[in-house]
Amino acid sequence: MAATSGSDHYSHSKPPLSFLFAGKKMPLKLFWAFALLIFTVSRCFGDDDHEMEEFLKREFSLSKPYQGVGSSGSSHWELMGDAMVTTEQVRLTPDMQSRQGAVWSRIPCHLKDWEMQVHFKIHGQGKKNLNGDGMAIWYTKERVQKGPVFGNMDNFTGLGVFVDTYPNEEKHIEAQKKRYTPRTQRIFPFVLAMVGNGSISYDHERDGWPTELGGCNAMVRNLKHDTFLFIRYIRRRLTVMIDIDGQHEWRDCLDIPGVRLPQGYYFGATAITGDLSDNHDIISLKLYQLTVLRSKKEEEEEEDEITIPSVDNMELLRLGQVEEGMSAIAIFFTVLFFMLGCMFLIIIGLVVYSHWNESRRKRFY
Ligand SMILES: *[C@@H]1O[C@H](CO)[C@@H](O)[C@H](O)[C@H]1NC(C)=O
Ligand SMILES: *[C@@H]1O[C@H](CO)[C@@H](O)[C@H](O)[C@H]1NC(C)=O
Ligand SMILES: [Ca+2]
Secondary structure, eight states: OOOOOSSGGGGGGGGOOGGOOOOOHHHHHHHEEEHHHHHHHHHHHIIITTTTTHHHHHHGOOTTTTTTTTTTSSSEEEEEOOEEEEEEEEEEEEESSSEEEEEESSBBBBBBEEEEEEEEEEEEEEOOSSSSOOEEEEEESSOOOTTTOOOOOOSEEEEEEEEEEEOOHHHHHHHHHHHEEEEEEEOOOEEEEEEEEEOOOOGGGTTTTOOEEEEEEOEEEOSSOOOEEEEETTTTEEEOOOOOSSSSEEEEEEESSSSEOOBBBEEEEEEEESSOOEEEEEEEEEEEEEEOOOOOOHHHHHSSOOOSOTTTTHHEEEEEHHHOOOOHHHHHHHHHHHHHHHHHHHHHHHHHHHHHHHHHHHHHO
16 A cells, blocks of 8 residues: 555645634634634644644545446446546536436445545536536445435435535525525535435435535636545544635635544445536545544544444534624624724723812812
8 A cells, every 4th residue: 555645735734724714704603713722723733733644545546547447346436327437537427417427436434534535527518507416425324326415315324525516595596586585695606514314304405504514615617727625534523625726725615523424434426417417527536544643532532433423513503504694794893893892991981080080189189
């Protein structure tokens, strides 16, 4: 097994500190971010990255020239549906209506900490919002199942990271001629993560909002440069980053602790088209094993084996989303008013004090 330091991409393996503050901005989170800042900074510089090593795991990776994929049982990867291999890519769906395709690993993955780097391309003839429906990267118990969730079955068990290119909910509400008040300011294409436990359904009409763990906008269609998605799972922390600007820089998409995923699940990639379509291409999937040193305490915490996927504090996470409307501008004004308020109080205090001082002096004379 070759130990690699990875492609160019991997050279910036240390996330910047802005990591903490990026993504959804909201006062509550900001408060916690500040509260945790010192702690986290010391951790970042302490153990995290320096003692982390990466190893490319070839048996869970898929790259050119895709030898044997889809044609022989000896390949580690299996094609399904309308997926096709060419010299340049694994095309999950062509830019045609009502297609679905997938590529699935044949081997269950028993790694504890890993990172999947997805090199993908979504392109087609359709103008903005006249394309669909998107693709997904999976780490699930089930494999090679057809279905409505970006070409995979509903009620799946495990992790799905979706690149949703079509805003179903918006269109649905427009069609009903209701006034559209966005509950969340989602801009499509939208990347989001979901953890299923076998009985949680993906709400297609609402673009998965009810089960969303977090997400971000990602303008990934019809780009000239390469586009990447990174899914990192370390110490039960799920981090998704994207690199879509051609700058070889990661952008944080979501970062959630307490994500419990069992070992021994399968990696896969799927895509689907409906009335609207796109080419959904996988150029490579690279899985890195991450070797992370754990403290005694962490080891003890992670001792009991996970059998059903779940996310800690899902309710709090959902609560966070309700407050999501708070934009950067709103935060700016909140801070501004807070500071003005403080100044006002100080001035009042000074005025009261000087009055009191004066009247005291008067009393003395
Ligand atoms: C799956 O999650 C849902 C919602 O959190 C919960 O109600 C249900 O009991 C869970 N099912 C299993 C099998 O754990
Ligand atoms: C998925 O689970 C939900 C809730 O448990 C159930 O109502 C639905 O029929 C299931 N769908 C499929 C396709 O199994
Ligand atoms: Ca959608």
